[in-house]
Amino acid sequence: MRISTSQMFASNIAGYQKGYSSIVKTQQDISSGVRIHTPADDPVGAARLLQLEQQxxxxxxxxxxxxxxxxxxxxxxxxxxxxxxxxxxxxxxxxxxxxxxxxxxxxxxxxxxxxxxxxxxxxxxxxxxxxxxxxxxxxxxxxxxxxxxxxxxxxxxxxxxxxxxxxxxxxxxxxxxxxxxxxxxxANNARTQTQLTAAPAGGQKATMGQGVVGNSQSFSNYFQDGAPYVVELTSSKEYKVFSKADPSQALATGTIDPAKSTNNISFRGVDFSLGITGLSKDPNVSLDTQLAGHQFELTTASDKFSVSGQNASNAQLSGGQIVNSNAYTTQFPASGISVKFTSATEYQVYAQPVSESSKPMAQGVLSGSSLTYAGVQLQVGGTPQAGDQLSVSPKSQTTQGILDTLSNLSKALRTPVMGNESxxxxxxxxxxxxxxxxxxxxxxxxxxxxxxxxxxxxxxxxxxxxxxLNMTNKATQSDLRDTDMAEASSKLILQQTMLEAAQASFARVSQLSLFDKL
Incomplete structure (x- = not known):
């Protein structure tokens, strides 16, 4: 095969350029300290580096x-x-x-x-x-x-x-x-309430407190399921507790001391205070006559309600008394209601939260200064104006916020008690x-x-x-990306030697001529 002079020169020049590029690449690796500049330098290593950088x-x-x-x-x-x-x-x-x-x-x-x-x-x-x-x-x-x-x-x-x-x-x-x-x-420890349902002919001489939960587990497992109950003073020293649904069977009995102003009655995880006041000092009036026959109904505490919202007028809602338990349980929204007044006496009721597309669930006219919806009666204070809107949210008595506890305590302390035993x-x-x-x-x-x-x-x-992990990641990246200086230096010397040899060889070959053989 014949090799022309131009082919020979082109081939040597391409080899020279390739050798020179290798030297430049190695010098760049040494000066920058990095061996992978583009994915072409090491496709596998570059992919691994990308993963490590993401990590x-x-x-x-x-x-x-x-x-x-x-x-x-x-x-x-x-x-x-x-x-x-x-x-x-x-x-x-x-x-x-x-x-x-x-x-x-x-x-x-x-x-x-x-x-x-x-x-x-x-x-x-x-x-x-x-x-x-x-x-x-x-x-x-x-x-x-x-x-x-x-x-x-x-x-x-x-x-x-x-x-x-x-x-x-x-x-x-x-x-x-x-x-x-x-x-x-x-956890709210006041999850019960009491009410006097019967008293002796001589009038009320005993008072039952609302009760304080002393054992939450007993209250949850036993008290709630059987309520309401009745506590009856059978004498001046004894009492019994029975279910309101079945008065014939005593669920608990105990004794009290009429000489004490306060006695404690514990029943199914709840401690009830029994206050005795105003007993007659007449020796002809027995203690049994004054105390026997008192009956107190014990029930779980019903929900209370909080009111929020700002109005252009001074109208406010308060109270929040459940007057129909069945209607409240089945109809009152768990998230609460929003009451919007359309005039001084007319209102609409919406379920919370209220949006522009919400439609009223009910509407009505104030009855005096109160309104009733779903078994809940609310008192209206001030004079409402059209556009006034207030939100009413139920608050279970199972729990009570810290601030409400202190607020209730502050109100109790401000109630005068001097000279009033009750x-x-x-x-x-x-x-x-x-x-x-x-x-x-x-x-x-x-x-x-x-x-x-x-x-x-x-x-x-x-x-x-x-x-x-970060240190390990950096070390791994360094192993993949950084230049091995000893290897690169040796490689550079080899590439330079190869390039010099190629240059010398090309110089000799380029001077050859057919006339040298004649």
Missing amino acids: QAQLGQYKGNLDTAKNNLLQEESVLTSMTNMLQRARELALSAGNGSYSDIDRDSVAAELDQIQQQLLSAMNSRDANGQYLFGGAKSSEIPFTQNPDGSYGYAGDQGSLDLQVSSSMRLSSNDSGWSVFENV AQFKLNESLNLAVKNIDSAMANVASTQASIGARLNTIDTLAVENES
């Missing part, structure tokens, strides 16, 4: 989420510690208010300090994180979670969720706790109940703090694991 970006995101969660939880823990101190002070005030030497004025002073604690707690419950988000709003962290309603009760506008962050490839972790779970979902009896029961509910609230806060501690430990563990 590194995820690890960076996990680290940021871990830092965010840790900061939020540390702030939440600090707020809860402060609130525990406030609740402890409120408990001390409740205990001190039971001092028999306190006057009505002294108790007013205690109530004033309790009001200050309420405001401090409200402010703490509406704390924000570094990004301006509410700590205790649940997943609705951009809206203020706790507000005080016009009727003095407190409302929760957040939800029951939490802000979950992805902190590893297989774990999401809550960076906050909802105000509902911490402050609203607190009022003093109610105050003592309110104080006892408040202490137990504050204890429940503190236990709830402590449980949340324990959960925060567990999550912080998890964050510390994940942070170490994340850092370890």
Whole structure:
């Protein structure tokens, strides 16, 4: 085969350029310290590097989420510690208010300090994180979670969720706790109520308190299912408890001491205070005649209602009394209702939440100063105007918010009791109940703090694991991408030698001619 001069030159030039490119590539690898500049340099290595870079970006995101969660939880823990101190002070005030030497004025002073604690707690419950988000709003962290309603009760506008962050490839972790779970979902120890249904001819001499749950399990398993019950004083020293549906069978019996102003009757997990007042000192009037025949009906506490909303007028709703249990159970929306006034006396009722497309479930005209819907009677204060709208939400007595507990205690302390044995009896029961509910609230806060501690430990563990994975990722990337200087230097010398040899060979070959053979 004949090889022309132009082919020879083209072939040598291509080889020379290839050798020179190899040298340039090796020099670039040495100067930059990186051997993979494009996928063509190492297709398999480039693909693996892309995976590692994606993993590194995820690890960076996990680290940021871990830092965010840790900061939020540390702030939440600090707020809860402060609130525990406030609740402890409120408990001390409740205990001190039971001092028999306190006057009505002294108790007013205690109530004033309790009001200050309420405001401090409200402010703490509406704390924000570094990004301006509410700590205790649940997943609705951009809206203020706790507000005080016009009727003095407190409302929760957040939800029951939490802000979950992805902190590893297989774990999401809550960076906050909802105000509902911490402050609203607190076991209420006042889940029963009593009513006098019969008294001796001489008049009422005994009073039964609403009851305080002492054993939640017994209450849930036994009391609720059989209610209502009746407590009857069979003499001045004995009582019996029977089912209202079956009076013939005594479910419990016991003794009382008429010399004591207050006796305790425990039944199926509930402690009822029995107050005895106004007994005649006439020796001719027996104690049996004055006490025997008292009957008290024991039932579970019915739902209460909170009202919220702002109006152009001064109209307000209050009360919230269940007048038809069956209608309330079957018709009243679980989420509550919204009452919209179309005039000073006419109104429409909507189910919450209300939207532009919502249609009224009912409409009516005020009966005096009250309105009734689905077995619930509400009192209307002020003069409504067209467009006024108020929301009414049911509140189960199974739980009671911390702020409502302190609000109820403050109201009880402001009720005068001097010289009124019946009022003093109610105050003592309110104080006892408040202490137990504050204890429940503190236990709830402590449980949340324990959960925060567990999550912080998890964050510390994940942070170490994340850092370890990040270091391993970087080392692997370095092995794949970085230049091996010893290998590259040797390779460069070899490439330079090969290029010099090719140049010398080309120079010799290019000078050959047919005439040299003649």
